[in-house]
Amino acid sequence: MFVGGEVIVHGVVNKALERFTIDTYGFGLWQKVVSACLHAVAFYEAMLCYPDQDSYALLNQLSRILNKPNADILEDMGTYLVVHRNQDGVRRLLRFGGVDFRDFLLSLNEFNARIDLIMPDLNLPQINVVCGAKNQISIRLAPSWSEFTYLCIGILHAMADDYGALIRLAHFADTGSAVIQITLVDDRFAVAQGFKLAARGPSNG
Structure with a gap:
């Protein structure tokens, strides 16, 4: 959705990035990512919305800390959404397809x-x-x-x-x-x- 020319990102996106980072690399690394971002919070609400620059800042800081391109992190995150036990609802939603x-x-x-x-x-x-x-x-x-x-x-x-x-x-x-x-x-x-x-x-x- 666009509000005043600014993209508003659904909280489920930030929540997914939060859970991916914690489940894959640990809460300590997520804390480092959050502390390096000006407006970031430790825990996101999936049903709220946030300015898109917050999401980009989180992703860019994670990229910097891991020394991995954003594209590689997002591909890993896509895999995580299917295979990790905490994300079984995503897998089930997709498997309903055929x-x-x-x-x-x-x-x-x-x-x-x-x-x-x-x-x-x-x-x-x-x-x-x-x-x-x-x-x-x-x-x-x-x-x-x-x-x-x-x-x-x-x-x-x-x-x-x-x-x-x-x-x-x-x-x-x-x-x-x-x-x-x-x-x-x-x-x-x-x-x-x-x-x-x-x-x-x-x-x-």
Whole structure:
């Protein structure tokens, strides 16, 4: 959302960066990141919104401390959102998309609508999935969050592993949009991770 010419970032973005840093590198490193940013706070509220410069400051400081490019950190964060036990809700939301990796990719055409039902203020870049040659599928991302491309790359690699698929992935810019091109080498390369449609509830016995 835009307010007075300034991008307002949904708190779930900062919260994800906070949890990724703490779970991956420890709370001490997150404290170093926060202390180096002028307006940062130790704990973010997922349902609030924050100025975009706060998010960039957090990411840039994490990049500086780890001596890693922002793109690499965001790709790692995308993987974290799928594989870490504290983020099982994200994995479940994504696995609802299909019974195999190809179905999952095609379901991303409806991903923005699904997210809008849950968090209408998140304003993710519009995702458009296009089938190409026999084993190629392209994902076009509207040019609103340039960093979102690298987060998606991490998510896609992790989801391919989750489904047991072997893929090749490339990305490039095209008329202002980002395009992620996936080649599905083998959709049954390995055994898929277990997944049940219904989450296990508390025992009544």
